[in-house]
Amino acid sequence: MYLAEVKGNVVATTKNEKLIGSKLLIVQPINPAFENNGQPLIAVDTVGAGFGDRVIIASGGSARTVFQDKTPIDAAIVAIIDSLEIY
Amino acid sequence: MYLAEVKGNVVATTKNEKLIGSKLLIVQPINPAFENNGQPLIAVDTVGAGFGDRVIIASGGSARTVFQDKTPIDAAIVAIIDSLEIY
Amino acid sequence: MYLAEVKGNVVATTKNEKLIGSKLLIVQPINPAFENNGQPLIAVDTVGAGFGDRVIIASGGSARTVFQDKTPIDAAIVAIIDSLEIY
Amino acid sequence: MYLAEVKGNVVATTKNEKLIGSKLLIVQPINPAFENNGQPLIAVDTVGAGFGDRVIIASGGSARTVFQDKTPIDAAIVAIIDSLEIY
Amino acid sequence: MYLAEVKGNVVATTKNEKLIGSKLLIVQPINPAFENNGQPLIAVDTVGAGFGDRVIIASGGSARTVFQDKTPIDAAIVAIIDSLEIY
Numbered sequence A, B, C, D, E: 001m002y003l004a005e006v007k008g009n010v011v012a013t014t015k016n017e018k019l020i021g022s023k024l025l026i027v028q029p030i031n032p033a034f035e036n037n038g039q040p041l042i043a044v045d046t047v048g049a050g051f052g053d054r055v056i057i058a059s060g061g062s063a064r065t066v067f068q069d070k071t072p073i074d075a076a077i078v079a080i081i082d083s084l085e086i087y
Helices: none
Strands: A002-011 A024-030 A041-045 A054-059 A075-080 A083-086 B002-011 B024-030 B041-045 B054-059 B075-080 B083-086 C002-011 C024-030 C041-045 C054-059 C075-080 C083-086 D002-011 D024-030 D041-045 D054-059 D075-080 D083-086 E002-011 E024-030 E041-045 E054-059 E075-080 E083-086
Touching: A002 A041, A002 D041, A024 A054, A024 A075, A041 B002, B002 B041, B024 B054, B024 B075, B041 C002, C002 C041, C024 C054, C024 C075, C041 E002, D002 D041, D002 E041, D024 D054, D024 D075, E002 E041, E024 E054, E024 E075
Parallel strands: A041 A075, B041 B075, C041 C075, D041 D075, E041 E075
Antiparallel strands: A002 A024, A002 A054, A002 B083, A024 A041, A054 A075, A083 D002, B002 B024, B002 B054, B002 C083, B024 B041, B054 B075, C002 C024, C002 C054, C002 E083, C024 C041, C054 C075, D002 D024, D002 D054, D024 D041, D054 D075, D083 E002, E002 E024, E002 E054, E024 E041, E054 E075
C-alpha cells in the first residue's frame, strides 16, 4: 500500500453501474515526509476520508475486496493515518 | 484508477475471439491539470466514451469485471468525467 | 493494454510444463507513433502474430484468460493491429 | 518479490475493518547492496518483523494469500533476510 | 514476462510457512542484449535454474500458478533461455 493525501473528487454522471454511489477521490501519493511522490490517482473511499486527510491506498485486486460485488476499481482508501512512527 | 483522454481507436481484424465487438480506444493518461502523464495505452470502452472525452480508467483484473466472461483486457474506461473538484 | 512490435522469439528447452507448446515472443512496446516505449518484454502469442507485426498486449491476470488452464504467463498478444485512427 | 528494510509503522484508528489487528509497517525498498531503491511503501507484517529488519515483500494478490479472508492489502512481509549470497 | 539473469539467493530462516522449501533467487532483469534493466528482484525457482542462467520471469498472480496452494510469491522463474532469435 502507499501513502496519499486527499486532494479533491471527480464528478462523473456517466459511469459503470457498479460505481454508482461510490465516492471517487483524487489522491496525491506522498512519501513518509509527506512530500508528493508521483502523479495523482483516483481512489474509491471506504472509510469516510475527506479533503486533506492523509490515507493508505490499497491497489489492484486488493482494492476490490472492499466491495461484496466485483467492481471495476483498482485503488481504494483503506485507512486514515493518525501518525507515522519512524524509528 | 487514473485519468485519461480518448485520442483514437485501434482497427484490428485479427484478435482474440473474446475481444470481438469490443471498442479498443487509444487513451492518453492525464493529470488533474489535464496535462499528459506518460504514454498512451489501449483501453476497452464500457460507457460510450468518444473522441476527446476525459475518462477514468480501471486497470488490471478490475478491468475484467466489466465483462461477464473472462476477457483478455487489462484496462477499461469506467466513467466519463464531468468535472474535477480540487480543494 | 499496450502497443508493441514483434521482434523475435525465445528458445527455451527447460520450462514450466504448462508453457510447452506456447510461442514465446520478444515484443518491443511502442507508442501510437510506432516509436519504442520502454524495454522489450516476453509475451505469449495467441493470434498467430509474426515478425514485424504490431500487436496489442494484455498484461497480468488478463493474459492468463487466453488459456483454459492456469498458466504462468503475464503477457499475451491478443490482437494484430491493422491501423490506428488518431483524431 | 523485492527486498526492503523496516523503517517504522503507521498509526491509523480509522481503517477498513479487515485491517484491524494488522501491523502496518513502513518499508523502504532496497537493492542487494542494501541501498535505497525507490520510495517507501506500507506493508503488512506476517512474520514478526521489527525495526531495521531486512525483509522480502510480496506484492499484489500474492500478499492477500497470507490471510484466510479477502483483505485489502497489496504488500506483505513474507520473510526476514538472514543473508544474501551473491555469486 | 521479462528476461533476467540469476545472481544469487536469499537465506531466510524466518518466513511464511508456505515459502518453506522454496528456492528464493536474486535475479537481475536484463534486456535482449543481456544488459541490466532495472534493479534486482527476488523470484522463486520452478525449473532448476542456477547461478548465471538467463531465465524468463513471470510476475504477479501468474507466478502463483506454479504452486498448487496459494503461496505469497509474485515472481517465478518459468523457463531457462537457450537463445534469443532477433529478426
